[in-house]
Amino acid sequence: xxxxxxxEAGIAFCAAQAFGxxxxxxxxxxxxxxxxxxxxxxxxxxxxxxVNAGDTVWIRGGTYLHTDTNYVxxxxxxxxxxxxxxxxxxxxxxxxxxYPGEKPVxxxxxxxxxxxSNNIRYTSGILxxxxxxxxxxxxxxxxxMKGESNVGVYVSRSKHxxxxxxxxxxxxxSGFFVNEKGSGSGGGHLFLNCDSHDNYDPNGRQGxxxxxxxxxxxxxxxxxxxxxxxxxxWWNSDDGWDFISQEFPVVIENSWAMGHxxxxxxxxxxxxGNGNGFKAGSSKTGIRHTxxxxxxxxxxxxGFYANHSSGGNDWIxxxxxxxxxxxxxxxxxxxxxxxxxxxxxxxxxxxxxxxNNIAFPNKTSYIGGNYAAGEYNTWNxxxxxxxxxxxxxxxPSMTVxxxxxxxxxxxxxxRKADGSLPDVDFLKLAPKSQMIDKGVKAGLxxxxxxxxxxxxxYGATSNSSVVKSSSSAAxxxxxxxxxxxxxxxxxxxxxxxxxxxxxSEVRTESSSSITTSITMKLSRETMVLGNASIFDxxxxxxxxxxxxxxxxxxxxxAIRAKFxxxxxxxxxxxxxxxxxxxx
Numbered sequence: 001x002x003x004x005x006x007x008e009a010g011i012a013f014c015a016a017q018a019f020g021x022x023x024x025x026x027x028x029x030x031x032x033x034x035x036x037x038x039x040x041x042x043x044x045x046x047x048x049x050x051v052n053a054g055d056t057v058w059i060r061g062g063t064y065l066h067t068d069t070n071y072v073x074x075x076x077x078x079x080x081x082x083x084x085x086x087x088x089x090x091x092x093x094x095x096x097x098x099y100p101g102e103k104p105v106x107x108x109x110x111x112x113x114x115x116x117s118n119n120i121r122y123t124s125g126i127l128x129x130x131x132x133x134x135x136x137x138x139x140x141x142x143x144x145m146k147g148e149s150n151v152g153v154y155v156s157r158s159k160h161x162x163x164x165x166x167x168x169x170x171x172x173x174s175g176f177f178v179n180e181k182g183s184g185s186g187g188g189h190l191f192l193n194c195d196s197h198d199n200y201d202p203n204g205r206q207g208x209x210x211x212x213x214x215x216x217x218x219x220x221x222x223x224x225x226x227x228x229x230x231x232x233x234w235w236n237s238d239d240g241w242d243f244i245s246q247e248f249p250v251v252i253e254n255s256w257a258m259g260h261x262x263x264x265x266x267x268x269x270x271x272x273g274n275g276n277g278f279k280a281g282s283s284k285t286g287i288r289h290t291x292x293x294x295x296x297x298x299x300x301x302x303g304f305y306a307n308h309s310s311g312g313n314d315w316i317x318x319x320x321x322x323x324x325x326x327x328x329x330x331x332x333x334x335x336x337x338x339x340x341x342x343x344x345x346x347x348x349x350x351x352x353x354x355x356n357n358i359a360f361p362n363k364t365s366y367i368g369g370n371y372a373a374g375e376y377n378t379w380n381x382x383x384x385x386x387x388x389x390x391x392x393x394x395x396p397s398m399t400v401x402x403x404x405x406x407x408x409x410x411x412x413x414x415r416k417a418d419g420s421l422p423d424v425d426f427l428k429l430a431p432k433s434q435m436i437d438k439g440v441k442a443g444l445x446x447x448x449x450x451x452x453x454x455x456x457x458y459g460a461t462s463n464s465s466v467v468k469s470s471s472s473a474a475x476x477x478x479x480x481x482x483x484x485x486x487x488x489x490x491x492x493x494x495x496x497x498x499x500x501x502x503x504s505e506v507r508t509e510s511s512s513s514i515t516t517s518i519t520m521k522l523s524r525e526t527m528v529l530g531n532a533s534i535f536d537x538x539x540x541x542x543x544x545x546x547x548x549x550x551x552x553x554x555x556x557x558a559i560r561a562k563f564x565x566x567x568x569x570x571x572x573x574x575x576x577x578x579x580x581x582x583x
Contacts, residue, residue, distance in 0.1 A: 025060065066110065074129075075127070104138050126152070212237040232411075254294065296321070304318060311350050317454060326362065329364075378453060
């Protein structure tokens, strides 16, 4: 089994730490400064120029108004912020982190754009061309357009970029765009708890609203798999997710898509916007994507759309509610000359796999007969969903238009303190729902006699396939003004076996002036005895714990005994998992 990141939270550390240099950026900074907390830089471009693998850049809260751009020759585009310096591994990244408790807002509304001159068409707010970066807690907005669809955050020619809690909105094009064309060893990016919304490219070269997706991943032919966990997309003029011409697998789990194909807070209907929630295609070579435990509602077209997929995808435990169409498995093939045949029947290993999905109403396309290997979905089981099957079908996003949805709460409102999705009743199963225990085993944890249908397992404390961003920040009390307290979110390489349950509290006392109170979210899947690798908050390797050190099951005690100071650490273990119940 792949390794699991089981525990992560805040760790107290001084600015002058041993693992790498620390820099600061602030709206009132100056790029001629030293980059210290008292004398910060003014821009991320300056920080990029000085950082090395293992370094950390703290980004102070406030608005950064970008008024210039840089030309990037290898992608023939302009970029407001261009990140090129790389970390050296997943355990030695370069970190660009929002300062704890503060919100950096990067506003590109005054940024000059290419405007098609000299065959240079595109401009990005943030362009990443690097390896092993971690960006967290930034708000990116207002990248303009003039005839071309530009992008909030563009990832190109990169490897293992970790984007966490990034909010990209009101851009004249996609919120996020990944282009790994020509980088056979690239990819492997993780989007954790990111939002992309209200992006619209009016009257662009390719049509009104045609290219403003929430998240796009395209053109990759080799390398590593990109994953989306706990992300949301809403009111983007084109699609929520789009994988057109992506010839390498992508995984989406525990993510939500609402209101695509619309603009201006749901009041506009761009004539060329497609309007699908999750568009997982088209691949000419038969690449399979995985979409599981996702929810799509009120999208103009399909909630879940295969978009000419030639190899089928795996659609597991998803919920579609009040979309133009719930699930559309439209398939195509291409011959050696690139000629396309539409509406084909995919067979054998090429067929779509559809298990435990809910369509409410049961409106689907190209699923019946041999089009998809569907089993134990509402339409296969002749189940007609009703409102009474759900705890709630009410959410501000179902009724409110013409207003920004975030401040209204509900599914698209503020996230939890740990960065995970809001805990709302919307579309969760009611106690006597006819969809409970009606599913089939699909490799995900479940309660009861059999898996439930849809994205939410009844009786589970959290979504059964979710990496719950369970960092529950440490509380740090210190007499030292140089100590920073940070919280982050847990990551899983194979999250399908981790389900959060109750929590227990561990307190560690220090003889120094720092006292850290750590709340560790225990899971229903926990470690058997075996070696564990320990990392700090920033993913830097600290050492191992041997089996004998873990024998009493108190991981915090073992860490404290080895490292001699309080804190919260990443614990990674590669042994088999066993199931326990915690009280």
